[in-house]
Amino acid sequence: MRADVGLASRRQAGGQDQAGGRALLLVGAAVAAAAAILYLVALATHPMSATLKGFDLQVYLGGAHEALHHPGSVYSWIFEGHPGIQFTYPPFAALAFAAGLALPFTVLMGVAAAASTFALAATVWIAFRELGWERTARLGATLLVTGLVFWTEPVQRALFLGQVELVLMALVVWDLCQPDRRPWKGAVTGLAAGIKLVPLLFIAYLVLTRKFRQAAVATGAFAATVVIGFVALPHASVTWWLDGNFFKAARTGFVGDQQNQSIRGIVTRLDGTVNGAQAPWLVLALLVGVTGLAAAVILHRRGLTFAGLMACALTALLISPISWDHHWVWIAPGLALIIDLGVRAGRSVGAGVRAGAGAGVRAGRRARTAWYALAAAVLLVFAAWPDFWSAKAGLLQGGLINYAPASSFAHGDNSDYFEYHWHGLQLIAGNLELFAGLGLFAVVLVTAFRLARIKGSSK
Numbered sequence: 001m002r003a004d005v006g007l008a009s010r011r012q013a014g015g016q017d018q019a020g021g022r023a024l025l026l027v028g029a030a031v032a033a034a035a036a037i038l039y040l041v042a043l044a045t046h047p048m049s050a051t052l053k054g055f056d057l058q059v060y061l062g063g064a065h066e067a068l069h070h071p072g073s074v075y076s077w078i079f080e081g082h083p084g085i086q087f088t089y090p091p092f093a094a095l096a097f098a099a100g101l102a103l104p105f106t107v108l109m110g111v112a113a114a115a116s117t118f119a120l121a122a123t124v125w126i127a128f129r130e131l132g133w134e135r136t137a138r139l140g141a142t143l144l145v146t147g148l149v150f151w152t153e154p155v156q157r158a159l160f161l162g163q164v165e166l167v168l169m170a171l172v173v174w175d176l177c178q179p180d181r182r183p184w185k186g187a188v189t190g191l192a193a194g195i196k197l198v199p200l201l202f203i204a205y206l207v208l209t210r211k212f213r214q215a216a217v218a219t220g221a222f223a224a225t226v227v228i229g230f231v232a233l234p235h236a237s238v239t240w241w242l243d244g245n246f247f248k249a250a251r252t253g254f255v256g257d258q259q260n261q262s263i264r265g266i267v268t269r270l271d272g273t274v275n276g277a278q279a280p281w282l283v284l285a286l287l288v289g290v291t292g293l294a295a296a297v298i299l300h301r302r303g304l305t306f307a308g309l310m311a312c313a314l315t316a317l318l319i320s321p322i323s324w325d326h327h328w329v330w331i332a333p334g335l336a337l338i339i340d341l342g343v344r345a346g347r348s349v350g351a352g353v354r355a356g357a358g359a360g361v362r363a364g365r366r367a368r369t370a371w372y373a374l375a376a377a378v379l380l381v382f383a384a385w386p387d388f389w390s391a392k393a394g395l396l397q398g399g400l401i402n403y404a405p406a407s408s409f410a411h412g413d414n415s416d417y418f419e420y421h422w423h424g425l426q427l428i429a430g431n432l433e434l435f436a437g438l439g440l441f442a443v444v445l446v447t448a449f450r451l452a453r454i455k456g457s458s459k
Helices: 007-012 018-045 055-069 091-102 105-130 135-150 153-161 165-176 187-195 200-208 212-232 234-242 263-271 278-301 305-319 325-355 358-382 425-430 432-457
Strands: none
Touching (some): 055 105, 091 212, 105 135, 105 305, 105 325, 165 187, 165 200, 187 200, 187 212, 200 305, 212 234, 263 432, 278 432, 305 325
């Protein structure tokens, strides 16, 4: 899925002249070093429960332990007396997580944090590669964006909880950005879907972009995870697949929880009930899913293949019944795309000045300013702002969404949950990451359908 750009265009991306590349590398290295130093200081000066608690990792391990020792109770097991906290992943995931049982938990958390940080940087590196950035400029841009995004709320939450989101994101991006001639392209995406189901939407994207062989490979890999689950954990597999547990979003807790930054989350909070919100969510999810995939396909066919991939990822986040705040780590490659668009708009300004095209220069400057402003807004909204307003909050778990009160370890449905009674600024803050996602979705739709109209008028 490499971007279909010529060699000359690739060399122009990112202002990759020698001096500009060196300057970007210095800035990127400084930002990445500052982010790393601040994080290491935080780890050294605060208890592990405030920085790397690994709550979700403990749930992974709990499900894996049940799979090995009590396979019949994988989906009835409850984590440490919390009724809303259960193992909510396919049987194959329980088998995969079992490898973690071989390490002491503290060591495993360190490994998970290191692997997640590497995965974040790798994803951004691949993003800039696909966007045509080369050599020093690519390294500088990767360090800069990784350093900035490292201190966003989704990334910090993923590290704090011991989540696998960053690793899965890196695997999917690496897999789908392989050249089409690779025979196993799509396999890793299918395996990722066997751990968490959301990557299944990428298989639909492969079909719609006529990557039929890659879609078949991904489907086969996913089917293999299902078969492995039935062979190793037949009872659990029946419960998960045939009894429909995979469709029961409430197994993860209260669907309207503040941290569920998906369309279903906000519809539930506004409706005031879990069951009443299901029908309107399905309608909205279908509408967003169809239009989002259509936009992704248009971008792909216009040669903007990485933009198409990001459009698919954004669509998946919006329509998934549960998109926890840490699922929004996809803003990392998305931010790389926005910055690239700003840089290219800036280059069009330079080209317009040389050609003496005044109107084109003004339009280019407006576009450059708009893209950079959008990048700044994304960082502002998703930043890991310290929870100065909460004495009990974890050190690195701040974010603007936390300005709205949330129900702790909520499950089922209860009219007294805080999320049902938000008002004023609480409504904005509590849904802010979703609002940002919807804003980006609007940008995707406008861009894609404008490209489609231009192509149609040129025929």
